[in-house]
Amino acid sequence: MxxxxxxxxxxxxxxxxxxxxxxxxxxxxxxxxxxxxxxxxxxxxxxxxxxxxxxxxxxxxxxxxxxYSSASVGDWIMKPELSTAHLGIEDRDLAYEEKVQLQPHIVYLALSSEVKVGVTRKTQVPTRWIDQGANEAIAIVEVPNRYLAGITEVALKNHYADKTNWRKMLTNNVEHVDLIAERLKLESLIPAEVKEYFFSEKNDLYQMHFPxxxxxxxxxxxxxxxxxxxxxxxxxxxxxxxxxxxxxxxxxxxxxxxxxxxxx
Incomplete structure (x- = not known):
């Protein structure tokens, strides 16, 4: 074939x-x-x-x-903290940016090569975690726009990786970490304007079984x-x-x- x-x-x-x-x-x-x-x-x-x-x-x-011209690959894609649609400010195409940025976003911890922090649209759960090869993942906060997710990620990047080591991920050289316990430890690190969205009790750990x-x-x-x-x-x-x-x-x-x- x-x-x-x-x-x-x-x-x-x-x-x-x-x-x-x-x-x-x-x-x-x-x-x-x-x-x-x-x-x-x-x-x-x-x-x-x-x-x-x-x-x-x-x-x-x-x-x-x-x-360098398409709205779908603006800088705010890789750096959510640069999102400005919630202010009505255009980067490349405000209608597109409002559609993507002004929807529920998840900030999460994932175990792919080590514990990493990341951002995804709620509609991309668990697809985002599958795509990055995470063995496990858990949501930290669910916020109403991409900007709030971005500033949360920035605050947590001082304590967690924000990129996957693809070689470790593909050789499955991953040390197990209790993500539920890890989430409880980081509440104090979350920006003040996001604290109301913190998941403290929810047991929503995803486990991915790759073929x-x-x-x-x-x-x-x-x-x-x-x-x-x-x-x-x-x-x-x-x-x-x-x-x-x-x-x-x-x-x-x-x-x-x-x-x-x-x-x-």
């Missing part, structure tokens, strides 16, 4: 284990069904996810021009620009990564906008 199209992040379904789907324009593939099968990935070109033109991808699935036959001891990242043809046997999926028997790992989300042909 051959599947061809533009890579976008895998769609997921929360379950035991998590189900993964590659979705193309004219077909989709349940990736879980490919374990122990030989897969060939061929790089065919680029297509910007924003303007749809066949232009080299710069970042986040966008060509250079779209990365992995065997975790690699060492990992080597596949870069389609440098290796346009790759063949390997699939042994696991974690976060947005495909894991292969030889230790090669392929970041699907990091390759959004790449046109590929996948043969099974």
């Amino acid at each position: 051959t599947y061809e199209g533009v890579l976008t992040k895998m769609q997921t379904e929360f379950g035991d284990p998590i189900q993964y789907y590659l979705v193309f324009e004219n077909s989709f593939l349940n990736v879980n069904q490919l374990f122990n099968k030989s897969i060939e990935i061929n790089f065919e070109g680029y297509q910007c996810l924003n303007c749809k033109k066949k232009k080299k991808i710069f970042r986040q699935g966008c060509c250079y021009d779209c990365f 992995v036959l065997e975790y690699p001891v060492k990992v080597n990242s596949l870069n389609l620009d440098k290796t346009p043809n790759f063949q390997g046997k699939l042994s696991g999926i974690k976060g947005q990564y495909l894991l292969f028997e030889d230790g090669t790992v392929f970041n699907i989300r990091g390759s959004e906008g790449y046109i590929v042909k996948i043969s099974v």
Whole structure:
């Protein structure tokens, strides 16, 4: 079987284990069904996810021009504390920013490589945690806009990591931490204007069970620009990564906008 199209992040379904789907324009593939099968990935070109033109991808699935002009990749995406829609102030497109920023957001602790703090829209729970390869995650606060979530994250970044060590995450080199107990310890660190939203009693710990036959001891990242043809046997999926028997790992989300042909 051959599947061809533009890579976008895998769609997921929360379950035991998590189900993964590659979705193309004219077909989709349940990736879980490919374990122990030989897969060939061929790089065919680029297509910007924003303007749809066949232009080299710069970042986040966008060509250079779209990365610096599209509202969907403004600085407030990566730095929620820069959100200004709640003040009626536009960054690139106020209507889009109001739609995304002025909705319930969660600040959370996740156990992916170590305990990390992060922000996501409430509608993205638990998808966000699956995408980053978290073994466990728990909400700290639920706030009405992205700005309040951002300033909470900034306050907590002095005490917790805010990025995942992808190598530790993919080798499952993760020390267990009691996230419920950890949440109770941080109430005093939360900004005053957010304290009313703090979850103190709620037992809402999520546990993610990823479909992995065997975790690699060492990992080597596949870069389609440098290796346009790759063949390997699939042994696991974690976060947005495909894991292969030889230790090669392929970041699907990091390759959004790449046109590929996948043969099974």
